[in-house]
Amino acid sequence: MSSMMSENVTAPRMKAADRRELILEAATAVFGASSYVGTTTDDVARAAGVSQPYVVRLFGTKAKLYIAVIERAYERVISAFRAVLPGLDEERVARMGAAYAGLLEERGMLPVIANSTALGGDPEIGPVAREGFNSIWRFVRDEAGFTEEDTRNFMANGMLINAIVGLRLVGAYGTDDSVTEVLDSCLPNAAAKLRDLMPAAGEAW
Amino acid sequence: MSSMMSENVTAPRMKAADRRELILEAATAVFGASSYVGTTTDDVARAAGVSQPYVVRLFGTKAKLYIAVIERAYERVISAFRAVLPGLDEERVARMGAAYAGLLEERGMLPVIANSTALGGDPEIGPVAREGFNSIWRFVRDEAGFTEEDTRNFMANGMLINAIVGLRLVGAYGTDDSVTEVLDSCLPNAAAKLRDLMPAAGEAW
């Protein structure tokens, strides 16, 4: 009668690289739900099904873990954009916008990016967030070939979406219909997607 | 030889309301520089020249202090917009944009707003940040009389500026000229203003 009922005393052995990726995914969801400050390494650990010291062991510090999370998130955005580039035509603004909206379905991805844009003042995180933002900017302008003005408008719309996501202005929290109207005019269907994906207050994503 | 050199052992007596305002101003600068998480109540206290327990005493908790700060900031944005409304004409988009940019000169005002848009997930702060954002949205649309589309574009540009401010993409941190180009195309002169106002890494504002 020793360990019968205790589930998950020890997570199944796994290659460190795989475990890393698993933790990064969980961490993205948790950081996305509660922001950098509001999340503890223990929250991340429990979401990933491992012990708190182990996530610290793997990533060194909480800040380094978060940095790994946002680097991965920014890369993901670019890969999503890149995927819709082939055969780029007149619709590339709409298609890339849709690609961004599609990321709403990947837990925490957009919230994490939104949050990272407010952390430029942090000496460790700031440089990484800036580089991520810049990399998207450059991609849109140089690889997708947007004009200067289209690039600005595209990024501005993205930041508006980030703010709406960061504020939890839709979903269980939404009170003002005008906001979802706006969202709809930014990216058709994004509002509906957000509504579905948003957890109730206090819930995890 | 007792208290000769000790400066400010006790802050000069003052009406609580005035002290409150003084602390709010200092707190705006400090929260703006280091974000909500990165700031301690002691940081605020020292910036305001009072003791740490006293700021807690006046505001109850750190979260309540921050809430007071962002409420004040959102009100300030609206008052700045309202000030340029009389005799509103064709230029109202440009004039309100300039009014927003003018707030760059008030320490921490824009950074605080930028940061608050990432804290929607916080059960205490979230509702206040949402209400602040909504109030600006409504003002632009209903009182300034912007069209639905102009409102969205205006807010989107504002969020882009917030992101640039939040990321510290200009000033001592700026590395990519393309970003200041963009800022200039959003709001003429804003980039130069930002450059002047941004502190070096790690410095207080």
Next chain:
DNA sequence: GTCTATATGCGGATAGAC
């Protein structure tokens, strides 16, 4: 590779004097 146990430090908050 992963855990348990624990040290450590920091920051928010309280008590109470002046």
Next chain:
DNA sequence: GTCTATCCGCATATAGAC
């Protein structure tokens, strides 16, 4: 109205077993 002293909790990080 404002401070000093201090408590206390919590979360990060370490040590070391398995």
